[in-house]
Amino acid sequence: MNMLLTRSAVSPVRRRFDAPPSLPTIDAVVAAERPDEPLHCLRPEVIAAAARGFVAAFPGSVLYAVKCNPEPRVLRALWAGGLRRFDCASPAEVALVRQMFPAASIHYMHPVKPRSAIRTAFADFGVRDFVIDSREELAKILSVTGDAAGGLGLFVRLAVPNAGAYDLTGKFGAPADVAAELLAAARPHAARLGVSFHVGSQCLRPQAYAEAMALAARVIAAGGVAVDVVDVGGGFPVSYPEITPPPLSAYMAAIADARDRLGLTDSELWAEPGRALAGAGTSVVVQVQHRRDDALYINDGVYGSLSDAGAPGFRFPARLIRPGSTLPAAPLQPFRLFGPTCDSADRMAGPFLLPADTIEGDWIEIGQLGAYGAALRTAFNGFDRARLVDVCDPPMLATPGHAAV
Ligand SMILES: *Cc1c(COP(=O)(O)O)cnc(C)c1O
Numbered sequence: 001m002n003m004l005l006t007r008s009a010v011s012p013v014r015r016r017f018d019a020p021p022s023l024p025t026i027d028a029v030v031a032a033e034r035p036d037e038p039l040h041c042l043r044p045e046v047i048a049a050a051a052r053g054f055v056a057a058f059p060g061s062v063l064y065a066v067k068c069n070p071e072p073r074v075l076r077a078l079w080a081g082g083l084r085r086f087d088c089a090s091p092a093e094v095a096l097v098r099q100m101f102p103a104a105s106i107h108y109m110h111p112v113k114p115r116s117a118i119r120t121a122f123a124d125f126g127v128r129d130f131v132i133d134s135r136e137e138l139a140k141i142l143s144v145t146g147d148a149a150g151g152l153g154l155f156v157r158l159a160v161p162n163a164g165a166y167d168l169t170g171k172f173g174a175p176a177d178v179a180a181e182l183l184a185a186a187r188p189h190a191a192r193l194g195v196s197f198h199v200g201s202q203c204l205r206p207q208a209y210a211e212a213m214a215l216a217a218r219v220i221a222a223g224g225v226a227v228d229v230v231d232v233g234g235g236f237p238v239s240y241p242e243i244t245p246p247p248l249s250a251y252m253a254a255i256a257d258a259r260d261r262l263g264l265t266d267s268e269l270w271a272e273p274g275r276a277l278a279g280a281g282t283s284v285v286v287q288v289q290h291r292r293d294d295a296l297y298i299n300d301g302v303y304g305s306l307s308d309a310g311a312p313g314f315r316f317p318a319r320l321i322r323p324g325s326t327l328p329a330a331p332l333q334p335f336r337l338f339g340p341t342c343d344s345a346d347r348m349a350g351p352f353l354l355p356a357d358t359i360e361g362d363w364i365e366i367g368q369l370g371a372y373g374a375a376l377r378t379a380f381n382g383f384d385r386a387r388l389v390d391v392c393d394p395p396m397l398a399t400p401g402h403a404a405v
Helices: 025-031 044-057 072-080 091-100 115-125 133-149 177-187 205-225 246-259 277-280
Strands: 004-006 039-042 063-066 086-090 105-108 129-132 152-156 162-166 192-195 201-203 229-231 268-271 281-292 295-298 318-321 332-338 347-355 362-367 386-390
Touching: 025 039, 025 281, 025 318, 039 347, 044 063, 044 072, 044 205, 044 277, 072 091, 072 162, 072 277, 086 091, 091 105, 091 115, 105 115, 115 133, 129 133, 133 177, 152 177, 177 192, 177 205, 192 386, 205 246, 229 347, 246 268, 318 347, 347 362
Parallel strands: 039 386, 063 086, 063 268, 086 105, 105 129, 129 152, 152 192, 192 229, 229 268, 295 332
Antiparallel strands: 004 386, 039 281, 162 201, 281 295, 281 362, 318 362, 332 347
16 A cells, blocks of 8 residues: 555645555555554545536636645645636645646635735745735735736625634625725726625525625625626535535526626636535544443544534544454444543544444544545644545545536
8 A cells, every 4th residue: 555645734745646546445445554543535536526516517717725625635636627726825825736736826815914925925926816804904915016017816805694504704804895995995906806705614505605796796886896706705515414405506506696687797706615625525534442332432533633523513424444344234323432632622422323333443434524624633642643545435425416426
């Protein structure tokens, strides 16, 4: 298994991607390796197919939100699926994308940037598109870039009501009146002027995009200037246990319909999906170290790739892997999980449905972790070792409208 890599929390290994000609299944890797450290299983074909599907279905340009999962193999898979634009929010993300893809379009979509980061992105990495949600940020960008000889793309982030399982609305975004003023103020400096928003991550209501676009249309009218781009942000969902979102096509139809109805047809549409592209693309295989009643103590947890299963209370699909076993599986029962650190908060209520006879030494695959799973790992308590392998398995849960692999 020469494609197994050891990886620490957030430092991508700088190496070329050599896709093995045929990838193993997760069960084959577990049988061969019997891993006693968390094994991150990456499905490059699933990610590439998600990118292909989204790019084909969205009526505009698609930017990948790099923070969702910056693993270089994920970025390669997205590129292979036809993704060419990246929404970055830090100098490290900008540098990573530029290093991997010299021809990529990079857009700096964080509304509050240090001057040094603007300078680096602009001067060293050729970034021209920046988000603002205040007068001060506009002044900062103009002063650092010297107006970029009029070549800037300026995007006003608009505050919109939260419609997602994760609120991305309370921290950034200008209220409508300020956003309108910002559009007017930015227009003379912008080769490309845009409005952007984020309806919240894992948004299960396509109509939320149309509502946010209606607010954007009012802001554009109040600003009294032409706007080149309406960027509908991220928020597109994937399936989790007992959560099957509306099909992707319903989101695309709601957005295209709102564009036509609101008279936004002179503006290009952009989207910044993260979760919808990466969510189904990775799993972690953990090993059970101890069982106490309905609690399983495992080797990954909320300080590792399972933070969303902790306090946020997200549920993830789970399945037992017991190599070589020919016995019929026991009936499923709900389990709680505990992670490896000494912190009592390192617990995951689930419930995770697993065979009633699950015991120490068994492996469990926990799926749909590609979005904000591995990206949030820490080195707390020394439990930062994990291995990474590319596999050919389909997603653990299908999402309506996403390509089957
Ligand atoms: C996090 C983020 C995204 C991606 O959101 P998803 O819900 O994962 O699609 C897109 N745009 C911005 C500005 C973000 O902060």
